[in-house]
Each structure stands twice: as structure tokens, then as C-alpha cells.
Amino acid sequence: MLSGCLWPAHPKPLPGELLSSWFIRIARANGIKLHTLSRILFGTDKSPWNRDIDRSAPAWLVEAISRHSGVPFQKVIEATLVAYQGHLYRHTQSVGQLRWVLPICAYGTHHTAHGLQFCPACLSADTEPYFRKCWRIALLTYCPIHQVDLYDACPNCRASVMLHRGDFGKELWDANPMSVCHACGADFRDAENRPAWFPSEELRQIFDEMLRSLGRPIAEVGQFDLGFLSVLHQFCMMMGARQNQGKLQRYLVEQIGLSPLVRPTRRIYIEERRRDERHQWLLCALWLMVDLEHRLRNAWLAKAVQYNLMIKDFYDAPGWYRTLARRFSDWRRGLD
Numbered sequence: 001m002l003s004g005c006l007w008p009a010h011p012k013p014l015p016g017e018l019l020s021s022w023f024i025r026i027a028r029a030n031g032i033k034l035h036t037l038s039r040i041l042f043g044t045d046k047s048p049w050n051r052d053i054d055r056s057a058p059a060w061l062v063e064a065i066s067r068h069s070g071v072p073f074q075k076v077i078e079a080t081l082v083a084y085q086g087h088l089y090r091h092t093q094s095v096g097q098l099r100w101v102l103p104i105c106a107y108g109t110h111h112t113a114h115g116l117q118f119c120p121a122c123l124s125a126d127t128e129p130y131f132r133k134c135w136r137i138a139l140l141t142y143c144p145i146h147q148v149d150l151y152d153a154c155p156n157c158r159a160s161v162m163l164h165r166g167d168f169g170k171e172l173w174d175a176n177p178m179s180v181c182h183a184c185g186a187d188f189r190d191a192e193n194r195p196a197w198f199p200s201e202e203l204r205q206i207f208d209e210m211l212r213s214l215g216r217p218i219a220e221v222g223q224f225d226l227g228f229l230s231v232l233h234q235f236c237m238m239m240g241a242r243q244n245q246g247k248l249q250r251y252l253v254e255q256i257g258l259s260p261l262v263r264p265t266r267r268i269y270i271e272e273r274r275r276d277e278r279h280q281w282l283l284c285a286l287w288l289m290v291d292l293e294h295r296l297r298n299a300w301l302a303k304a305v306q307y308n309l310m311i312k313d314f315y316d317a318p319g320w321y322r323t324l325a326r327r328f329s330d331w332r333r334g335l336d
Contacts, residue, residue: 010069014130016215019054019079021131023065024163024178033167041068049109049164054136055081055101056094081136087218088137088229090316097269099233100138102152109165114152114274116161120191121146129179129189131163134214138271139229141279142196144211149194152275156186199256199283206286227318228289234317235285236270238309251304252284255295293324300328 009029013022027034038048041064048061057080066073077083081101085092089099097103104115117135122143134140135150142149153160159181166176179188198204213224239249239261249261258280270281288295299305310325311317317325 005067006070007068010071012069012071013075013079014128016132016134017079018131018133018136019057019065019076020048020163021178022079023048023053024166025128025130026065026069034164035167047109049106051106052104052115053080054133055098056092057082079133081133083133084137084214087214087221087226088139090226097271100229100271102136102138102271104160109162111160111162113272114160116163117150117152117275118161118188119143119146119148119150120189121148121193123179124189129177131178134211137214138273138278139214139282140211141275141282144208146193147196149196149279150275151188151191154181154184154186154188155191157181157184159183161188196279199258202290203256203283203286206290207282210286227321230314230316230318231292231321232282232285232289233270234310234314234321235288236281237313238305239281239284240268240270241309241312242267243312244305244309247304248299249284251299251302252287253280256284256287258283296324296328 007026007030009026011022011025011029013019024034027037030037035047035049042048042060046058046060048058051058053061057077062073062076065071066076069076081098082092084100088101092098102115102117103113104111105113115136116131117140118131119135122132122145123129140150162182163178165182166178166180176182176185180186181188196204198207209222210224210229213221218225235248238244239246239252252258253260261277261280270278273281288299296305300307305328307325307328307330310328311322314321
């Protein structure tokens, strides 16, 4: 089957499809188990499934998919999270936390984190269910199309979503499709469509616009550019900072009328938080961003935030934010 250049079946990536999802569909279309195909292509020394190929796809994998699918090399790259470089983060990196990208924490062929989300309504509407790139992004806590919460685990057994394990220990004809949990067999399409919740229509609108901007070219994202999203991320970091002792978090929860947030005992990045936590943290940070100068001033006057945390480790802060933050650098000067 694999003796020629093009595979007998070489489906193209669907709109916004994640590389791992596409590779799995290719194997299924050719009537071969995923790990058998991987072993034929790369041998036993190199496996795509003991790493995060959606975040950092090795060249040998991209070249093989490009050659056998007839899709240009760059188009294959665009199915990875590298497509968000310049929008969500400035530079890509193969290790460490990458801004706004949910980690999967690969340990062998297992994922110990909940880094892949899904929208049950999207999967139900698909002619052929597939997983989107945007479902790996921490900003997405709900689907802006269907206005329902995303899930970051199987709603039945709470296992992490691991698409590549659907045919583990099974014959090809008995393998789980991508829309089915590898662990318990529950169909993600049957998950409850829970309406996304917002404390105000103002926050719903800005959240919607921010999420929709992820699918646009960088030149067309409007206010939700790299600078805006980096400042938003900084506020999320400030809320979880040990030095802040939860002050900013409590202040914002009170202002918006949210349920109290659990303060972690250690520093946890926004990308490491589960979906429900991220949604509340993002609501708080977005509420600040709606009227940043006025609301940040009030938070500062309430002693919920200090200048040193506004700029702590924020090496790529946009100039407009640095100018604003300097206004809060000296209590003795006061504010005009």
C-alpha cells in the first residue's frame, strides 16, 4: 500500500484541523492502524506519539506527510500550533510553557495533562468528526459558534482526550473513532451542550470577538493583537502570583460578581488550569481590559495590585502598557 509516493487515500486537512487529527484520518482512510502506519514510515526508533506533534512537529514527520499526501510542506506546518506564532506568542519553543498553548505532558504514549479540548456540538455537526487547532488554545473555554462550554476531558470517565489511542489493543474494524473516548468508549458527541455563562453581555461580546480573531490573519485581528493578548496573559499571571496573595483575584471576583476562585498553593500557569478555572480567570482579566486605565487604577487604589507585579518578568510588554504601568510606580506621586 505504501510503495508509491502518494498514499492510495490521501485526504486533505479539514478547515482548522489539527495535525494529529489529520494524520489519524489518513491512517483510517487507508485501512491501516495508526501505529502500524507510523512504524512503517519511521521504524521503531522514531514515534510521533511520544511527543507533542501539534506543538512541535519534527521535520521527518512533516516531510513524510507532505510527500505521501501531496500537500505542500508549508501547508502541513499550518496544521500545527506554529500557525499561531505572532498572534499568541512571539517565538516558538520546543520545551517549556508556550504562552496560551495547553500542554499535553506526553509521558510515553500517555498524556498526563488535559491539553486537548472539544466542542460536542461541533463534533455532532461534522460529516466526519475531527479535532481543531483552536481546541489546544487556553483562551478557548467555550465554542464561539455554538456558545457552549468546551470539555477538556471525557465527561463520562474524566480521562484526558488522547486521539492516537483509539486503536490500541483493538483490531482495525473495532477501533474507536476520534469522537469516542479511548478509555471508556463514551461518544463525545453525546456530551451535554452546556450554555457558556457570562456575568454580562459586555463580557460575552468581547470574549466572542477575541476568540473569533484567532481564525483571522494577523493583519486583521484588530485590537486582539499580540500586545493585547500578552497583557491579558500578564493579568492572569498576576492573579496567580504568590506575591499578590490572591488580592487581585478577590478584588476582581467581587467587582464582577463571580463565585470565589480557589487560590493555588503553588504557581500555576493559566495554561495548566482546567477549563472551568480558565473561564473565570479570563473573565476577570477581560473585565479589566474593557476599561483598562480606569479599572486598573481602581484596583491599584484598593491595594489589590502593585506596580512591581504589573511588569514582573514581562519582557515583551507593549509600549502602551509600559507607559500606563509607570503611572502606578510611586505611591507618593499620586494620580492626576
